[in-house]
Amino acid sequence: MATSSRQPNIVFFFWDNLGWGEVGCYGGGVLRGAPTPRIDALAAAGVRLLNFNVEAQCTPSRSALLTGRHPIRSGTHSVPVTGGADGLTRWEVTIAQALSDAGYATGMWGKWHLGSDPEHRSPVEFGFDEAVWSPRTADEVLWTMQSYFPNGAVTAAPYAGETQIPLEPEPIYSKRKGATSEIIATYDAEFRAAFDRKITDWAIDFMGRAKAAGKPFYVYLPYTQVHVPPIPDPEYAGKTKRGSWADLLTQMDDFTGRILDTLDTLGIAEDTIVVWTSDNGADPNFRYPAGDPDPFGGQWDGFSGPWRGDYFTSLEGSNRTPCIIRWPGKAPAGKVSNELVHEVDMFTTLLLAAGAQVPNDRMIDGMDMRPFLLGEAEQSGRDAILCFQGTRLQAVKWRQWKAHLFKQDEMTSTWAPYNLPHLHNLEWDPRELHEVGFPHAWVAHAMAAAVLAFMKTLVAEPPIKAGTPDPYAPPKPGTLRAEEHIQLGAITQFVTTLVKTEQENLPTHTGFEGQWGG
Numbered sequence: 449m450a451t452s453s454r455q456p457n458i459v460f461f462f463w464d465n466l467g468w469g470e471v472g473c474y475g476g477g478v479l480r481g482a483p484t485p486r487i488d489a490l491a492a493a494g495v496r497l498l499n500f501n502v503e504a505q506c507t508p509s510r511s512a513l514l515t516g517r518h519p520i521r522s523g524t525h526s527v528p529v530t531g532g533a534d535g536l537t538r539w540e541v542t543i544a545q546a547l548s549d550a551g552y553a554t555g556m557w558g559k560w561h562l563g564s565d566p567e568h569r570s571p572v573e574f575g576f577d578e579a580v581w582s583p584r585t586a587d588e589v590l591w592t593m594q595s596y597f598p599n600g601a602v603t604a605a606p607y608a609g610e611t612q613i614p615l616e617p618e619p620i621y622s623k624r625k626g627a628t629s630e631i632i633a634t635y636d637a638e639f640r641a642a643f644d645r646k647i648t649d650w651a652i653d654f655m656g657r658a659k660a661a662g663k664p665f666y667v668y669l670p671y672t673q674v675h676v677p678p679i680p681d682p683e684y685a686g687k688t689k690r691g692s693w694a695d696l697l698t699q700m701d702d703f704t705g706r707i708l709d710t711l712d713t714l715g716i717a718e719d720t721i722v723v724w725t726s727d728n729g730a731d732p733n734f735r736y737p738a739g740d741p742d743p744f745g746g747q748w749d750g751f752s753g754p755w756r757g758d759y760f761t762s763l764e765g766s767n768r769t770p771c772i773i774r775w776p777g778k779a780p781a782g783k784v785s786n787e788l789v790h791e792v793d794m795f796t797t798l799l800l801a802a803g804a805q806v807p808n809d810r811m812i813d814g815m816d817m818r819p820f821l822l823g824e825a826e827q828s829g830r831d832a833i834l835c836f837q838g839t840r841l842q843a844v845k846w847r848q849w850k851a852h853l854f855k856q857d858e859m860t861s862t863w864a865p866y867n868l869p870h871l872h873n874l875e876w877d878p879r880e881l882h883e884v885g886f887p888h889a890w891v892a893h894a895m896a897a898a899v900l901a902f903m904k905t906l907v908a909e910p911p912i913k914a915g916t917p918d919p920y921a922p923p924k925p926g927t928l929r930a931e932e933h934i935q936l937g938a939i940t941q942f943v944t945t946l947v948k949t950e951q952e953n954l955p956t957h958t959g960f961e962g963q964w965g966g
């Protein structure tokens with residue numbers, strides 16, 4: 449058994465829909481009505497990433513973080529809307545499972561969104577010793593706030609006959625390893641307000657128990673703010689006198705501080721990696737009432753800082769989230785970097801930092817960022833980011849460049865492929881408004897090479913279709929065509945002709961060789 453002195457504890461804050469520009473160290477804080485001194489101090493003591501990239505929606509971002517794989521691989525590329533075998537198949541190996549196998553105590557409290565079946569696809573089946581979770585998403589809280597919500601079964605005559613269609617509020621589950629799940633609450637407005645405080649309390653209790661047991665721990669904190677409906681805890685509602693959003697920033701800062709204070713009190717801060725980030729970019733500027741009547745005054749406008757766009761798009765306001773990494777004595781305090789990092793890299797990097805095993809029997813998209821994060825290298829080593837929106841490969845980033853293959857400006861707007869990709873230099877044009885085209889078309893070669901290599905890996909290891917039930921076993925390589933799973937825009941049309949058949953296109957030099965054990 450490894451000892452805690454050799455295996456760092458890991459505390460992973462994963463806020464929901466927190467835009468790049470919300471907290472003080474990213475230009476927000478007082479700009480948004482409330483300072484965030486604890487979060488800012490955390491950044492000053494660690495590495496602050498300016499170009500940390502995530503997937504565009506809640507479910508895919510969570511699967512990418514926990515599996516180290518782009519969600520197009522695992523059937524979790526989109527938020528599931530209704531029923532079915534939603535979430536991850538049990539074939540996936542999560543960071544929680546790999547750390548558990550390496551001797552860690554593992555716990556999560558908050559939003560899961562990777563399977564609504566509490567007995568077969570809960571956090572516990574994916575490696576967490578204990579968990580309290582909402583299976584889906586906070587916006588279902590809004591249902592119970594509407595006078596129209598039936599809160600029971602309905603029919604859909606004549607097409608569905610007498611079929612009773614359940615319309616029940618989202619439950620909150622609790623479960624420990626070896627036990628069955630228990631519903632401990634309904635996810636309504638009251639629970640919503642109190643959830644993040646409870647998450648903090650449960651995590652603090654867990655860390656104390658893990659320390660007493662002499663085990664390193666992995667604490668996954670998928671906090672639920674500031675996703676709609678952003679309802680502050682009663683202690684914070686009205687506290688700033690600057691609206692509920694500023695109240696929430698204060699609340700988030702305090703809860704962050706309570707977790708950090710616990711690490712100090714337990715005497716383990718020096719042995720703990722803290723990551724503080726968000727699953728995707730800001731919510732759009734919603735303009736509909738929360739409830740009937742609306743008690744929250746419509747302050748629902750997320751803030752992406754200098755970037756344009758909201759989550760569910762492939763604009764930078766969706767791709768980039770704040771990301772702070774503190775590892776005392778290891779990661780250089782106060783370092784700020786615009787190097788490309790993707791959330792899948794956290795999987796690989798944290799597992800290696802923990803001395804745990806990165807799975808070698810499947811495609812892993814994460815890179816080892818230890819040399820970069822520990823200050824041994826100025827460059828992250830990542831040149832490219834593939835920006836998916838559902839099954840669309842909607843944009844490709846390569847160094848400071850970005851090509852949009854589809855036009856989509858808002859969460860709910862339509863999309864269309866560009867006849868020619870729109871190329872932007874994000875240093876010249878942070879808001880992605882000015883296409884620069886021909887003088888720089890050479891960039892497309894590097895981008896297409898990244899896409900081609902990725903497509904080849906999908907031929908070698910066919911993607912799992914969304915809604916796949918368990919048990920899942922991977923089919924033989926080459927039995928599915930990669931291009932059937934990804935919508936490609938103009939820049940990659942030639943890629944589809946290159947990835948057209950099976951055996952002849954198995955990967956040879958894709959950059960994934962070291963992680964492909966198949």
Ligand SMILES: [Ca+2]
Pocket residue numbers: 464465505506675727728
């Ligand atoms: Ca989210």
